[in-house]
Amino acid sequence: MGADGVHEGIRRIVRMIPAGKVATYGQVAAIEGKCTPRMVGYAMAGIPAGSDVPWYRVINSRGTISFPAGSDGHETQRALLESEGVEFDERGKVDLSRFGWEGPGVEA
DNA sequence: AGATTGACTGCAT
DNA sequence: CATGCAGCCAATC
Numbered sequence: 001m002g003a004d005g006v007h008e009g010i011r012r013i014v015r016m017i018p019a020g021k022v023a024t025y026g027q028v029a030a031i032e033g034k035c036t037p038r039m040v041g042y043a044m045a046g047i048p049a050g051s052d053v054p055w056y057r058v059i060n061s062r063g064t065i066s067f068p069a070g071s072d073g074h075e076t077q078r079a080l081l082e083s084e085g086v087e088f089d090e091r092g093k094v095d096l097s098r099f100g101w102e103g104p105g106v107e108a
Numbered sequence: 109a110g111a112t113t114g115a116c117t118g119c120a121t
Numbered sequence: 122c123a124t125g126c127a128g129c130c131a132a133t134c
Contacts, residue, residue: 006131025116036129037116044115046132058115062122066115073115 006035010043016104017057020085022094023101024061031103041066056080057101063094 013028025037032040044055056077060066067074069092078088086099 026118029116036131038114038129039116039131041115042131055115060115061117077115 006039007043007046010035010040011047011053013104014044014053014055014058017054017101019054020099021101022057022059022063022081022086022096022099024059024063024096025066026061027101027103028058054080059094063096063100064092 009032010028013031014023017023023031025040028040029035029037035043040058044058047053047055059077065074065077067077078092081094082088086094088094
């Protein structure tokens with residue numbers, strides 16, 4: 001493993017997210033400190049299925065899933081989050097003030 | 109090597 | 122809250 005410093009850093013942050021909570025792409029990028037939200041999304045897309053990285057705990061700044069409603073990824077992500085106790089409102093949005101991850105130094 | 113795109117964000121309108 | 126524009130950096134063509 002090695003050479004993918006960008007992906008590795010991002011994956012490490014995502015793995016720190018506690019169950020039942022969610023983090024935004026900007027949050028992960030800010031915690032990582034050296035990558036941009038764009039790269040976080042790109043790194044997520046590069047994560048293979050069955051990986052130990054809870055990519056589904058990463059959503060966009062509005063607290064909504066970044067996939068188009070009705071797509072397979074969208075329903076999968078929502079189902080996984082609900083199974084961990086995350087609540088979605090009628091618009092499929094998550095209350096970041098309740099389920100938003102504070103950071104690695106709070107829960108970890 | 110240059111242009112295009114992308115699981116984004118923030119500010120302005 | 123929706124839409125538009127700019128900034129961001131890596132992967133892809």
